[in-house]
Amino acid sequence: MLRDALPKIITPLPGPKAKAVIGRRAKAVPSVIRCGYPCVIKRGEGAMVEDVDGNVFLDWVGGVGVLNIGYSQPEVVAAVKEQADRYFHAMFNIVTHEGYVSLAEKLNEIMPVKGKVRNTMFANSGAEADENAVKIAKSYTKRPNIIVFSGAFHGRTLLTMTMTSKKSYSYGLGPYPDGVYRAEYPNLYRAPKGYTREEAVNYYLEKLNRVFEEASPAEFVAAIVAEPVQGEGGFVPAPIEWVKAVRKLCDEKGILLIADEVQTGFGRSGKMFVSNYWEEAGCAPDIIAAAKSIAGGVPLSAVTARKEIFDGVTPGVIGGTFGGNALACAAALKVLEIMKRDNLCGRSLEIAGKCRSVFLSWKDKYEEVGDVRGVGCMMGIEFVKDKGTKEPYPELVKNIINEAALHGLLIENAGTYDNVIRFLCPLVVTDAQLDSGLNILENAIKSSAAKLKK
Ligand SMILES: Cc1ncc(COP(=O)(O)O)c(C=O)c1O
Incomplete structure (x- = not known):
């Protein structure tokens, strides 16, 4: 075989x-x-x-992090076929389909965002999840700016390519959306020479704090968006001491912490999400954007946050035709079941x-x-x-x-x-x-x- x-x-x-x-x-x-x-x-x-x-x-690429469960997992294939026999699609603003609801319930249980009462919405790609997460944060906080990092990759839409660090992804495509500011990601391997881990973490925190002085005062910042382990940026994990300090900063300044778990999610890290490690250390994010391995290769992405955050979003600003498509939800429900069972x-x-x-x-x-x-x-x-x-x-x-x-x-x-x-x-x-x-x-x-x- x-x-x-x-x-x-x-x-x-x-x-x-x-x-x-x-x-x-x-x-x-x-x-x-x-x-x-x-x-x-x-x-x-x-x-x-x-x-x-x-x-x-x-x-060993696995569709760039899409195939944590592997190619053609027979039970996932059967779940998608069974769904296909009933219907492919029912636009969620018009016809409620149970797969969407069941999957949201499941993710509300397992996505380690701050707050016990949670909501989840679905989109189709990682970029869409990130873009929605930012829209949700802006709409809830009523603040215009976000902070992202050097080495970051968040996608190829106009907003997410602006959030992405490498300029070859957005070369010549300006003007870019305003209000996206960048701090240095805590890369311990490339910290200034001779720094101890503690000194390096402090150095990167100082760089982040400078953004508030030199680019956007904190009271205008809706969210700090970070990949818990940078993917395209070179598989660089954020040190937990740094995450704890950033969490504290966010709490003090009313800023939301968004974890982009598009590449890190669904078992890759040894837990379902790297944010599970963050949660254990007392620094869970406010919003998680997930995609890639969520549905084993059927396009789907998700944004989870506590209900209070979603309740603050202006009606109409989030959603989309294919988000939470029935085939994708059927696949994702089976993926989650198998990941746990196996x-x-x-x-x-x-x-x-x-x-x-x-x-x-x-x-x-x-x-x-x-x-x-x-x-x-x-x-x-x-x-x-x-x-x-x-x-x-x-x-x-x-x-x-x-x-x-x-x-x-x-x-x-x-x-x-x-x-x-x-x-x-x-x-x-x-x-x-x-x-x-x-x-x-x-x-x-x-x-x-x-x-x-x-
Ligand atoms: C961390 C991260 N965010 C967002 C994206 C964008 O995902 P998509 O290509 O599905 O839009 C990627 C894709 O590699 C990613 O690794």
């Missing part, structure tokens, strides 16, 4: 059938929607993909334990591995030219990714400098598949480093 298979490449890549589709793609689809991988999928099961030529890949959070910690120790051994072994970090199974390996100067090494990462793909392992980069390899493997991966992936990745690191040294 593909679900239990190991990577196996039987043709040159891309194979002949894949090459034909990639050729058609080049003609029919804008080239700016990029793809450098030689894989054209025929079917997927668990953590494995079979391409149209019969090659088998191990997928203890995928526990599996996430098991996988993390195994891989983290291997990644850390590479840090000792290879001069190019500068940092290994993450929360649970959301791990990143940062590659540098020199451990002392920490100069990013994106050329090496590019080479490693290409090399790994040629041997049947799909991995992706991340980071402001494109020099981080991210680990987003489906949580249903088998131990044998993990071993095989670790082997392919280490060989790719060795051969790419040797090649670039020549």
Whole structure:
């Protein structure tokens, strides 16, 4: 069965059938929607993909964090089919469908936002969830501004690309929405040289406080929006001391704390949300935006907050035609049931334990591995030219990714400098598949480093 298979490449890549589709793609689809991988999928099961030529890949990208539950989980497939037999869609402003209500009830129970009485609304993508979260915060606080961070990625709509840090996502597309201010994200690896953890956290808090003096006084700030572990920004976790201090700041100044859990959510971190760790430390966010793995690959996103916040929103400003689509809600309800039943959070910690120790051994072994970090199974390996100067090494990462793909392992980069390899493997991966992936990745690191040294 593909679900239990190991990577196996039987043709040159891309194979002949894949090459034909990639050729058609080049003609029919804008080239700016990029793809450098030689894989054209025929079917997927668990953590494995079979391409149209019969090659088998191990997928450690998982649709960029969408496939925590793996490809084609049979019970999720059955739930979607069963829903499809009854109806696809019932616009929620016109016809109430129970799936939406049941899923909202479930998320109100498990999303660790501040406050016990909670509401949830649905949209379709991560960007929409983030954009709605900001609209909700502005409408509730009646304040115009927000604070976001260096390294942040929140999506590609006009507001979310403005919130996103890397300017290549919004180059030449101004004018941008006003009232979006940026502070430095607490990146402990790249804190000023010689700083202790405590000094680094204080340094970043000081940078955040400066925004109130130099950009927007606190009383005009509706929300601070942070990814608990930055995804595109390079898999950088926010230190819990920093989160606690930010929570305190928000409480003192009447600002809402929004956690963008689009990439971090649904078991990836070893808990359902990184905000569960925040909650345990007494610093739960006010609003959580979630998407990606929520419905195992059917487009869906969610925003959860305490009811009082939603009650303060002007009627009409949130919603949308497809938000909470019936097929997506059916998938999400089954995903949540399976994640709990099969203890995928526990599996996430098991996988993390195994891989983290291997990644850390590479840090000792290879001069190019500068940092290994993450929360649970959301791990990143940062590659540098020199451990002392920490100069990013994106050329090496590019080479490693290409090399790994040629041997049947799909991995992706991340980071402001494109020099981080991210680990987003489906949580249903088998131990044998993990071993095989670790082997392919280490060989790719060795051969790419040797090649670039020549
Ligand atoms: C943290 C975060 N927020 C928002 C988004 C945007 O999600 P979408 O591409 O579904 O709009 C992403 C996508 O990668 C993300 O990682």
